[in-house]
Amino acid sequence: MTKLAFIGAGNMNGAILSGLVNKGFNPQNIIVANPSAPKREALSEQYGVLHTSSNIEAVAFADYVILGVKPHLIAQVCQEIATETAIENKCFVSVAAGCTIEQIQQALNGQYPVIRVMPNTPSQLGYGVSGLYASIDVSENQKQQTAEFMKSVGIIKWLNTEAEIDHIIAVSGSAPAYFFLFMEAMQNKAIALGFTEQESRELVQQTALGAAQMVINNDLPISQLRKNVTSKGGTTQAALTTLIDGGLEQLVTNAMDSALHRAKEMAENSN
C-alpha cells in the first residue's frame, strides 16, 4: 500500500490530509511531521494518522513526501532530508508557492522526481482545485498516483508548463480568500444593519452556497445568472452599479495579477 509523509502540519497539508482520510485513505499509511506537537497531535487525534517531530522518520516511512512548509523553508527541509536519509525511489510533491522544481531538486542534491501541486484549502471538504505539473523525472505511475490522491479531494488539472502553476495560484490557490473577503464585508454590513453575527453569517453563507450551486447546476453563462437577479431600475442594479463604478472588475484583475507577480517574485528571490 502506498504510504504518504506530510512534512508540515499546517493549513494546506492539514486540508489535503483530512480530505484524503475523509475519502477513505487508510490513516495508518499516512504520517505527518511537524516540529511543534499541537498541530500534528490534533491531526493524529482527529484523523488517526501517525505523527512525528522528525522529518527524517516521516520520509523513511513513505513513498510520497508532501512538502507543505512555508516556501522559505522548503530548501532547508529538502537539504535536511537529502543529507540525513535515503531518498531513492521517493516522489516529492511540493505544494509551495514560488518554489520551482529546479530549486527543490537543487536542495535535494539530485534529479529526484518532483511534482508541483497547487491546491486550495477547500480540499479539506472534497471541493478542492489543484493544478499539477511534473518534472521529467516523474514516472507515469507516480503521476497517476499523485493525480488519484488529489482527485480524492477535488478536481485536478494537469498543466503544460511550470509557469502555469502561478496562474493556478491566482485563479484558484489564493482565490478562496477573495471570496472570504467578500463574504466578510457582507457579513460586517449585515451586522451594521442590525442582524446578529450568527444571523449575518447564515444569511451570507447560504447566499454564497446558493449562488455557487446555481453556477454549478446551470448551463447558462454566469453573466446571465447575474442578469436574472437584476430587475431593470431595481435594487440589484443599484448595488451592481456601485460595484462596477467602483472598479470591481479591474480590481479583481489587478488582484489576480498581484498574486501572479508575487509568485514569480518569490521564485526569483528564492522566496
Ligand SMILES: NC(=O)c1ccc[n+]([C@@H]2O[C@H](COP(=O)([O-])OP(=O)(O)OC[C@H]3O[C@@H](n4cnc5c(N)ncnc54)[C@H](O)[C@@H]3O)[C@@H](O)[C@H]2O)c1
Ligand atoms: N494555505 C493555502 O491556502 C495554500 C494553498 C496552496 C499552497 N499553499 C502552500 O502550502 C505551504 C504551507 O502553507 P500553509 O498555509 O499550510 O502554512 P502553515 O504555516 O499553516 O503550515 C506550515 C507548517 O509547517 C510547519 N513547519 C515549520 N518548519 C518546519 C520544518 N522544518 N519541518 C516540518 N514542518 C515545519 C509549521 O509548524 C506549520 O505547521 C506553503 O508553501 C504555501 O505556499 C498554501
